[in-house]
Structure formats: C-alpha cells, structure tokens
Amino acid sequence: MPFVKIYIHFVWSTKNRFPYLNSLELREKVWNHIRNNSKEKGIYIDSINGYSDHCHCLISLGADQNIQKIMQLVKGESSYWINKNKLTKEKFEWQDEYFAVSVSESSVDRVRNYIKNQEIHHKKKAFQEEYDEFISKFDFHKQ
Template sequence: MNSYRQIIYHIVFLTKNRTPGIEDRYCHDLYRYIGGVIKKRNSIYYEINGVADHIHILSDLHPSIALADLIKEIKVASSSWLKQSGKFPHFDGWQEGYAAFTYSIKEKPNLVRYVQNQKIHHHTETLEAEYKRLLKEHEIKYDERYLL
C-alpha cells in the first residue's frame, strides 16, 4: 500500500530582534541557498522571498521530514552562510520560533504571487499586522508578549 499526501506549508520567520539584516541586492543568493537546503532534504520549494527583516517560504515537505527539523536546518545552515558570505554585515541571526500555515494545492498560484510580492506588500501592511492577520486567518491563538 502506498501513502499519499500533499501539503503546502507557508513558513515565515524573522531576523533576530527584527534587525534589517537581509541585504536587498543579495537576497536572491540567500533564497537560492535556502532552496538548496530544502531540495537536499528531498522536499520541494515553490517560492522564497521576503524583506530585510523576515522571509516567507512556500514548500512541500518530503513525508519523512518533520517541519521543525527542516526549519532548524534552514536556520542553522543559512545563518552560517549569511555570516560567512560577507554580503550581509547587519545579519545577526534568526529569531527563535517561526510561523507555519498549511494550504491546499488549489491555493498555490495565489500563495506564490503573495510571496513574490512581499516587497510591494509591505508598503501597505506592516510585518506585525501581516503576522497577526495570518494567525487569525488560521485560527491560531497567540500571546501578544511573544508575538514578534
């Protein structure tokens, strides 16, 4: 018997203390690197993008991979890479924690556009407002003290 599943994860995590440490001119190098980490774990990434203080990842994980383990691997590997590259002098690490939301494959085109348009999107919605909106849309209870 075979097992089948399809889950799109929308993952969001922030830089430490929300410091704007992701240099815009080199951010695509970072996204390619993170994509490589995801592929190495036999998973698929659909889109990666963000702004100076946080990133969004759309991914489908291999069934043998735990979400928390993949995120830890992404953070550890990319943190080292960011610091060693010399391109991100203001990057001081990733903040603890993350947010992850699941979606249907039918929502993939809209999600990809949403992630692709992060720089434009954040001209009209703050990170805090976006984060709260996503948590509320997914009916996730949160404590304001630990939100961002």
C-alpha cells in the same frame, strides 16, 4: 512508495526583526542559497521570498519530513552561510520562532503569488502589522 502532497507556508523573521537583509540583491542571494541548499537536502521549496526582516517559504513536505526538522535545517544552515560569507555587517541571526500553516491545494497559486510579491506588499504594510493582523484572527488561548 508513499504519495504525499502537503503544502506548508512558513514565515520566520530575523532576530528582533532587525533589517539585516537590507537590499534586493542580498535577499535574492539568500533566497537562492536557501533554495539550492534545501534541494541538496531533499526539501522541496515551491516558492521563497521575503523582505529585509523576514522570509516566506512554501514547502511541500516529503513523507519522512516534519516541520521542526525542516525549519532547523533551513534556518540553521542559512544563518551559518550568511555569517561565513560575511554578507551582513553585524552577526546574522534568525528569530527562534516561526509560523507554519497548511495550505490547501486550491490555495497554492494564491500563496505562491503572495510570496512572489513581497517587495510590493511590504512597501504598503510592515511585517509586524501584517503578522499582528493575521494572529488576531485566531484566539490560540480558547479551548
């Protein structure tokens, strides 16, 4: 049996960054559902949290898992569940895009803490501002 320990920090937003998840109670319900549903599918979620318009998730990949399949399962099923249970006034959708970055074992605790403190963090800085700062650190067009 292979031993694989690969952590990925995923971030994805709601469609057009609309604040569908506008209460702490609703967010906690959604994060708990994502965690429980993922466990049933063999996806190990180490940490999950977010804010009204996005989700952060630290996942440990299994030997037979890949980023695209995990995102398809997590985002697709959770949006279906949110709509089926009429948890939002409008039809809920996640943005098609997502962000995924590997996390070294030495940084796992720092990422867990960052994800855990999303409520506090986003009282100071909007998701778009945070995202733009992070992306500007990389020039994806250079070869």
